Amino acid sequence: MKNEKIGLIGFGAIGQEVYKKISRKTIKGYNVIGVFSDDINLKKLPKKIKCKSFEELLKKKPTIIIEVASVEACKDYAEKVLKSKIDFVCLSVCSFADRNFFKRISNLVKKIKNKIYIPTGAIAGIDAISSASLSNELKYVKLIQRKPPKALLTVSESIKIKNEKVLLRSTARKICKEFPKNSNIAATLAMCGIGFDKTKVVVIADPKIKKNIAEIEALGKFGKLKVILENNPSKNPKTSRLTAMSIILSLNKRNVSFLSAF
Numbered sequence: 001m002k003n004e005k006i007g008l009i010g011f012g013a014i015g016q017e018v019y020k021k022i023s024r025k026t027i028k029g030y031n032v033i034g035v036f037s038d039d040i041n042l043k044k045l046p047k048k049i050k051c052k053s054f055e056e057l058l059k060k061k062p063t064i065i066i067e068v069a070s071v072e073a074c075k076d077y078a079e080k081v082l083k084s085k086i087d088f089v090c091l092s093v094c095s096f097a098d099r100n101f102f103k104r105i106s107n108l109v110k111k112i113k114n115k116i117y118i119p120t121g122a123i124a125g126i127d128a129i130s131s132a133s134l135s136n137e138l139k140y141v142k143l144i145q146r147k148p149p150k151a152l153l154t155v156s157e158s159i160k161i162k163n164e165k166v167l168l169r170s171t172a173r174k175i176c177k178e179f180p181k182n183s184n185i186a187a188t189l190a191m192c193g194i195g196f197d198k199t200k201v202v203v204i205a206d207p208k209i210k211k212n213i214a215e216i217e218a219l220g221k222f223g224k225l226k227v228i229l230e231n232n233p234s235k236n237p238k239t240s241r242l243t244a245m246s247i248i249l250s251l252n253k254r255n256v257s258f259l260s261a262f
């Protein structure tokens with residue numbers, strides 16, 4: 001029987017969902033032993049679980065830390081987690097579009113035994129993309145992200161959008177910089193496929209839809225792939241319900257469904 005001690009960084013839409021699912025024993029052998037978030041004082045949680053700082057979370061000696069916070073949090077804590085011999089599950093995948101951060105983590109994971117994992121998040125088709133890229137059979141990957149304007153823009157900007165509007169047509173690297181809270185699936189695709197500079201992404205604000213729609217097209221010697229995922233949003237309109245469940249699935253089948261990024 002496993003006895004994994006989970007620490008969470010971030011307690012927003014996804015963090016709360018993951019906490020709920022682990023606490024209700026959706027998966028056996030996992031307990032949340034600490035939660036650190038910069039808004040922790042506002043959150044309802046048992047006192048013994050609340051951590052006022054990242055250091056307090058580390059002192060609880062978790063075996064796995066799940067980052068469900070932000071690109072800033074990922075960049076601030078990833079190395080400290082990995083150097084503390086704790087497995088790190090990263091959801092703010094756009095962090096890796098920063099070349100320096102990517103390089104630092106890539107070098108670090110070569111020297112340690114613990115691992116960094118990237119769950120599939122709010123995306124499907126990663127298995128085929130990863131397989132095709134292994135044998136260099138992937139030539140072209142494009143992601144079209146279509147979201148309600150309020151998921152992509154400020155309230156005042158979003159109410160001005162009456163018809164669908166292309167906000168950006170570029171590479172995964174650029175999109176991660178411009179929309180870091182919305183582009184993690186572009187980053188995951190890029191890391192499993194042909195990289196941040198070759199993966200093409202189009203971001204569309206569409207006032208007619210309520211879902212976060214991701215359309216992936218890939219081409220190569222392997223054949224052709226087309227996946228359309230109509231994600232229902234989580235409590236946070238920027239993020240999708242499926243994400244929390246992908247974390248649970250990953251924990252449940254660790255080493256199998258987890259996608260190791262390095």
Ligand SMILES: NC(=O)c1ccc[n+]([C@@H]2O[C@H](COP(=O)([O-])OP(=O)(O)OC[C@H]3O[C@@H](n4cnc5c(N)ncnc54)[C@H](O)[C@@H]3O)[C@@H](O)[C@H]2O)c1
Binds near residue numbers: 068073181185188243
């Ligand atoms: N990989 C994927 O497919 C995928 C899908 C959806 C969301 N995400 C990412 O997961 C993260 C969480 O998403 P969410 O919808 O729960 O967001 P959210 O805004 O609802 O919650 C984020 C939480 O993290 C806390 N936080 C943010 N920065 C912090 C920092 N530097 N230090 C400590 N706490 C911090 C916030 O106070 C909040 O409690 C985001 O970065 C989001 O972009 C990834």
